[in-house]
Amino acid sequence: MREWQSLSPVEAGFRADAGERIDKAFAAGELKGLHGVVVLRQGKIALERYFPGADEIWGDSRGVVAFDAGELHDLRSVSKSIVGLLYGIALADGLVPGPTAPLLASFPEYPDLTADAARQRLRVSHVLAMTMGTQWDECLPYSDPRNSEIAMERAPDRYRFILDRPIDRSPGEAWTYSGGATALLGHLIAKGSGMPLGSFARERLFAPLGIGDFAWIKGSNGLEAAASGLRLRPRDLAAIGQLLLDKGAYGGRQVVPADWLEASLTSRIRTGDGLDYGYHWYLPRYGTPSVRYGAFGNGGQRLVVAPDLDIVVAVTAGNYNQPDGWQTSVKLTNEFVFGGLAR
Template sequence: MTTQMRDRLDEMRQAGRVGGLHAVAAVRGGRTLLEYYGTGEDFSWGDSLGVVEFGSETLHDIRSVTKSVTALLYGIALGEGLVPSPAEPLLRHFPKYPDLAADPQRARLTIEHALTMSLGLEWREDLPYNSPANAEIAMELAPDRFRYILERPILEPPGAQWNYCGGATALLGQLIADGTGQLLPQYGQAALFAPLGIERFEWITGADGVASAASGLRLTPRDLARIGELVLAEGAWEGQRIVPADWIRTMLQPRLKTAWGAQYGYHWYIESIAGHRLVAGMGNGGQRLFILPDLDLVVAVTAGNYDGPDQWRTPLAVLEHVILPELA
C-alpha cells in the first residue's frame, strides 16, 4: 500500500472533496495499492443501516454495478449453452406473453437490445428511487415484473438509442434463471463467486422473491475489485477459465453512446481518462468498479451519496486525484 496514495486520500478527505466515501480497494497486477475503510451512514436498498464502521469484511450495496456482474453471468451461461445468443428474438424466450409477441414492433426486440439498453421502450429512472414513478420501483411493485417491462409503450425502433433501463437487466436475469434452472444468486455463486474465492455476498430480492439482477448485489469492496481483476484477465482466474474470453471482448465492445457521451457495451461503460481506456460498472450513490487495462489497474469504490446529483464526483476524484497521479 503506497504512502503517497494514503496521504493524498487523507488530504482529499480533509478538504471535503470525497464526501460520503465509504471504502476504496485499488489493485494493480495482483498487488494492493490502496485499501481504505471509513465510517458513514449507509442504506441497503433504501433501508437505513445507520452509521456503519466499514471494514474489509463489510458487505456494501453495489447497486447498478450489479448490472455489469449480470452481464458476466450471461456470458458464462452462454458459453455453457444454457442461454440464447444475443441475436435471438427476446419475446421467443418469454412464452407467457403471446399477446406481446404478436405485436410486430415488439417482435423485433432481441436479447442484444436488452444487453445494450436499447429496447426503445418507455423507461424513466431519472427520478428518485423512493418514488413509484421511477420505472425500476414501479417494476418492483408490479404484479408481474416481466410483463410490466415488456409491455411498456414503444417510443422508438429497437437499437436506435441507449436509454438507461433496469428492466433490461431484469430480463437478462430471468433468461439466466430459466436457462440454468437455478435462481440467479445460486448460479452466481456456483459459476462466478465460488471460482473467484468470494465466500460472502448477498443478493436482495423483491417482494416476489426474484433477485434484482439490476441492483441487488452486496459485496465487499475487495471482492468487487476481484471481479474487476477477472475482467482485466479476460475471464481467467488462477489458471481457471471462468468467463469465455470472447465474451469479455464482445461485452466490452463500444456499441452505443450514453446520454452524457460515454460509450456503452453489454452492460459496461467504456470511456477514457487521462489518456487511458476506462471500463466501468457504475451504481447509484457512487459505487464504481473502474478497470484501466493498459495500467493493469482495478479500483473499487463504495460510497453513500445515494440519489445525489453530484454522486459521481467522489469516485472520480478518488481515481483522478488519488490513484492515477502515482501511476502517471
C-alpha cells in the same frame, strides 16, 4: 476465501504518500461519503482505505458503520454489469439465448406480445445494450412511484411490465438506462439454469474467484433484484475487475469466456453523456477502441478497470440518491488514484 498479496505504494508505482493523501482529503471533507477504496496493480493490493459513514441496505438505514475489509456493501447498479458477466457464462453453457435471438421467443407466456409485429424486432442484444426502444424513465427519484424501476417493483408481473412498455424508437437506435433490461437478463439466467440468480452467481462466478460471502437483496417478487441488489466487499468487487484485466481467467480456469468479454467491452451505442456502452458495461472513451471499462452505481459505487495502466479501482460510498453522488468516486479515481501515480 481469496488470499491477497500486497504491494507498497512505491512498489506499485504510486507516490509514497498516495494513501495519506486520501486520508487527508477525506478528513478535509473533499471525499464526502466515501466508505472504501481498493486499488489493485499487477493483481495485488496497492492502496486500500476504509472510512466510517452513514449507510443503508437498499434504502433501509444502517446508521453509521465503521467500514473495514470484511463489511459487505450495496453495489446498486454495479450489479447490472455483473449480471452481464453471468449472462456470458450461462451462454457458454447453452443455457440462455444468444444476442441475435428474438427476445420474445423466450417469453411464450405472453402470446399477445409475441404477436406484436413491432416487438418481434427485439433481440437479446437490445436488452444487453439497453437499446430496446421502449419507454423507460429512471431519471425520477427512486422514491417516486412513476420511476420505471419502482413501477416494475410494484407491478404484479414485472416481466410483462418490462416487455409491454410503449415503443418509442426502433430497437438499437438509442440507449435508455433500464433496470428492466437487467431484470430480463436475470430472469433468463435463472430460467435457463434452473436455479436462482444468486445461486448461479455463487457457483459459476463467486466461488471460482474465491468470493465466499455476498448477499443479493430480493425484490417484491421474492427473487434477487438483478439490477441493483448485489452486496459485496470492496476487495471482491476489485477481484471482478481483475478478472476483466485477465481476460476472464483466474486460478487456471476460464471463469468468464474471453470472447464474451470482448463482445461485452465492444461499443454498441453512445449514452449521450460522453460514454459508450457495451453489453452492460460502460466504456469511457480514452481512445479508439476504449481502453478503460466501468460499472457505476447509485451513491458512488464504482468499478474502473484501466488495462493501459494495469490498475483496478473499486469504490464504495454512501451518497445515495444524490444528484452529485458520483462526484466523490470520480474525484477519488482521477485525482488520488490515477493522479497518485509517480511521475
